[in-house]
Amino acid sequence: MTTPAAHGHPANPAQANAADPGQVPTQPCNHVTPVPQGPAAPHPPQTAEPGSALIGLRSALVLVLGILVGTGAGVLTYLAQHNTATAVLAGGAAFAGSVLFFHNIIAS
Template identity: 45%
Template sequence: MHTDRDSLLSQRSALILLLGVLVGIGAGTVAALGGADAATAVLIGASACGAGITFFNATIA
């Protein structure tokens, strides 16, 4: 039985992923409120999430 309590992600990785997901949710919500259909809003949110993760990975030391 494995009893170590090591975390799966570092704090930096968790922060980068959290910020990326928040950016994606925000962009998808703004797109949906702007009149985009559901599929387009999801695609906009997903691409914004990917771009946010890339940006925050490069920005956060």
């Protein structure tokens, strides 16, 4: 580690003035004294308590209703047109729309 005197100026400006009262250090001292810190404590991993639900009751209800509506729309579309791709697209659109709908109307 280098000392401030190795950079051409003393660590304490008072010492420079005591040695030579007419001389002022020409360079400011930009040394930063490291602050000792303790070891960084990692945050413990947040784990779910045993027996706790993966998702909330409201979320489960909204998703189940969305699945029911999407399945119903897909089945009805297939029965009407006998086209699997159209039925899947209709079911997916109905699922997305119903999840947004039930999310907005079921109280938080």
